[in-house]
Amino acid sequence: MQTFLVGLCLFHVVFGLDNGLGRTPAMGYNTWDDFRCDNISAINVMRAADGIVRQGLDKLGYVYVNIDDCWAVGRDNKTGVLIPDPKFFPNGMKPVGDYLHSLGLKFGTYTDRGTLTCAGRPGAQGYEVLDAQTYASWGVDYLKEDSCYADSDDHEVAFAQYALMRDALNATGRPIYFSLCGWHGWYSPVGMSLGNSWRMADDSGYWGAVLTAMDTNSRLGPYAGPGGWNDPDILIGTSEKTAIHLTQDQSRSMFSLWCIMAAPLLIGSNVYDLNAFDLETFSNRELIAVNQDPLGFQGIRLFGGNLNTEHNPSVINIWGKLLSDGGWAVFFFNNGDTTKDMTCDSKCLSEMGFQPTDIIKARDLWLHQDIGTFSGSFTVSSVPLQGGSATYKFVKQ
Numbered sequence: 001m002q003t004f005l006v007g008l009c010l011f012h013v014v015f016g017l018d019n020g021l022g023r024t025p026a027m028g029y030n031t032w033d034d035f036r037c038d039n040i041s042a043i044n045v046m047r048a049a050d051g052i053v054r055q056g057l058d059k060l061g062y063v064y065v066n067i068d069d070c071w072a073v074g075r076d077n078k079t080g081v082l083i084p085d086p087k088f089f090p091n092g093m094k095p096v097g098d099y100l101h102s103l104g105l106k107f108g109t110y111t112d113r114g115t116l117t118c119a120g121r122p123g124a125q126g127y128e129v130l131d132a133q134t135y136a137s138w139g140v141d142y143l144k145e146d147s148c149y150a151d152s153d154d155h156e157v158a159f160a161q162y163a164l165m166r167d168a169l170n171a172t173g174r175p176i177y178f179s180l181c182g183w184h185g186w187y188s189p190v191g192m193s194l195g196n197s198w199r200m201a202d203d204s205g206y207w208g209a210v211l212t213a214m215d216t217n218s219r220l221g222p223y224a225g226p227g228g229w230n231d232p233d234i235l236i237g238t239s240e241k242t243a244i245h246l247t248q249d250q251s252r253s254m255f256s257l258w259c260i261m262a263a264p265l266l267i268g269s270n271v272y273d274l275n276a277f278d279l280e281t282f283s284n285r286e287l288i289a290v291n292q293d294p295l296g297f298q299g300i301r302l303f304g305g306n307l308n309t310e311h312n313p314s315v316i317n318i319w320g321k322l323l324s325d326g327g328w329a330v331f332f333f334n335n336g337d338t339t340k341d342m343t344c345d346s347k348c349l350s351e352m353g354f355q356p357t358d359i360i361k362a363r364d365l366w367l368h369q370d371i372g373t374f375s376g377s378f379t380v381s382s383v384p385l386q387g388g389s390a391t392y393k394f395v396k397q
């Protein structure tokens with residue numbers, strides 16, 4: 001028995017992620033869908049940070065400013081230490097982190113568990129300890145580790161490589177949020193032991209990928225909670241100035257659902273100067289509260305099936321997220337080609353534990369208005385087509 005207990009204890013020490021971070025999903029900004037590789041520079045990252053503060057996004061919780069791929073060009077021949085691109089980061093990375101910290105923000109950066117990053121920059125394989133120490137010395141608070149130039153199908157290799165970086169980060173003594181990026185749902189069952197979040201789907205670079213991320217994530221809720229989250233990728237806005245953008249309805253639906261799914265909220269848009277629509281989307285305090293709810297329950301699909309599948313795809317979905325006050329946030333989604341009236345019927349309500357006789361108060365989380373009470377079923381009229389949605393909070397009276 002004693003041996004068993006000692007064994008368990010060692011297991012915890014050696015294999016656990018215990019950095020105290022990610023008690024609620026991370027919120028911030030990521031450069032990838034804004035700049036790609038072309039314009040990633042200290043100046044642009046600092047401008048993005050200025051934009052976050054100027055528009056009050058930091059006050060809403062968006063504090064991580066995460067530099068994605070393309071900041072590094074090589075390693076020092078003698079020491080092996082990573083070399084930031086001297087043209088775009090002329091003073092290195094630490095001053096960037098210092099600037100972010102001076103604004104009250106947090107500094108995130110990017111690497112890869114393989115030999116190279118996805119854009120062909122140096123990867124961490126074989127350098128985990130050195131790199132973790134380097135990041136800690138620069139004041140890094142968040143590390144995304146990608147999976148290019150590594151065996152992306154061998155689960156055990158992937159877990160072992162991520163464990164190396166996790167342990168190396170832990171050993172620095174600096175709390176660094178660890179964000180895995182392996183693009184598969186099979187990370188979820190072990191995700192919590194390895195990192196604070198794990199990408200469970202491909203890049204959300206177009207609408208079909210957003211739908212697939214929803215479909216995949218609908219099965220993965222039980223693996224998420226305070227300390228570790230399924231990551232369906234960066235939020236997309238509507239600005240045509242960024243590498244990727246969606247329609248207004250789609251972008252708002254994505255934000256609503258990411259809040260319901262307790263997903264990290266990392267803005268992948270032109271955060272220096274968001275257009276008014278995107279600023280309103282990302283600033284929805286009521287939905288941010290849903291996302292950051294301390295219970296950490298990942299929303300579930302209450303009605304409908306997979307949306308991006310060849311066989312009988314659903315065109316409507318209803319999702320719900322249990323909140324710590326006992327209420328539910330409920331998301332009505334229409335991906336069809338006509339506007340739709342949508343009903344959460346008695347079965348849908350019973351999935352949330354509501355009884356047919358319960359009097360339920362409904363609040364519209366986009367109009368920011370209480371819209372009265374109902375019982376038995378709830379119908380939303382004219383949910384917009386092709387990615388439109390409506391989102392409410394239901395509370396039993």
Ligand code: GLA
Binds near residue numbers: 118146181
């Ligand atoms: C992969 C990741 C993206 C981004 C790029 C950078 O595609 O999934 O999120 O980090 O690499 O090259």
